[in-house]
Amino acid sequence: MCQSAERKSRRNKNNVSSSPVPVNPLCVTDYTASNFKICKQSDPNVNECLKTAIQDALSLVKNGLPEFNIPRIDPIDVESLVIGEGTGAVHLTQNYKNVKIYGLTTSMIESVEFKGNDGDITLVTIGKVPELRLEADYDINGKILVMPVVGEGKCTIKLEEVNTTMTIKAKPFHKKGVTYSSIEEFLVTMAPKKMETIFENLFDGDAAMGAEMNKLINDNWDEIFSDVKNGYEEAFGLIFKNVANQIFKKVAFKDMFPL
Incomplete structure (x- = not known):
């Protein structure tokens, strides 16, 4: 029987905090096997398979899986x-x-490259x-554009x-003789075609000055975003x-990426 677990808040060294929820591994494994597209490592078209699998999975987990204590990912709460x-x-x-981040599940997957060996993964x-x-x-x-x-x-x-x-x-990593994977790096590069910002209550609510600053930011978004791109x-x-x-930490490697 699947039971809920206590929520624990985590904060990383870069001041980004969220509240991951521990998940019963048996529950997630059963759900993975029956609801998610599984791609075999031996499939010569494994990358194409994973492209479809990831696209489908985004829709499946959009609102979370409350029965397994997996929170929604659209929006992501931070x-x-x-x-x-x-x-x-x-x-x-x-x-x-x-913070609420909307839109991740609308991603259109264009290509996937997978390398995996007994829990060691590059995706x-x-x-x-x-x-x-x-x-x-x-x-x-502070200052923006001086x-x-x-x-x-x-x-x-x-x-x-x-x-x-x-x-x-x-x-x-291994738990009770079973191999799982733990993500050590998740690297993201982002190249938007446009950025639009709305900051309310700038300058203690001065509407005219606030409108001018928002316009300045939006008119020069490319230069501004490029300067803080790495931070985002x-x-x-x-x-x-x-x-x-x-x-990843709850679904065994052999179940997620079978041979």
Whole structure:
């Protein structure tokens, strides 16, 4: 019988925190076998198989699997994250709390490259997300394009037509004689066609100054995003790593990627 487990909050060294939920491995294995497309390592078309499997899985887990304590992934809920200042246009630290990230499950998978051996995994996925949207409470104080900016309140950040490359590197660990995989790296590269931001309550609610600053950011989005791109990629990688490990650490390697 599948039973719920106690929620434990985790915070990583890069100030991105989420609340992964432990999962009963027997429950997840049964669900994986019956509901998810399984691709054999020996299949000469394993990469094409995984492309379809990952695309299908995004829809299956969109709203989570509450019966197995797997939370929804659209939106992904993140307790807090911090994006450090850049070296050019952006001279401020972006502090976000109560973050919701929408759009991951709308990803269109374009290609997959898989290498796996007894729990040692490298998985590279290339795709495109029509829109990634981040909604949060923000707190900023610094300069953008040499212009002072200060504020705290609600914000929305939209990245449109985002070309992504996601690289998972996992290592094996053993539990009760069974091999599982633990993701050690989840590397993300992001190349949006456009970014649009709305920061409410800038300059203590001065509507005119707030509108001008939002316009400045949106008119110069490419230069601004390029300056903090690495910070966003690192933050998203850590978030996605937490989500993916909830499955990888609970489903045996032989069940996830059978020979």
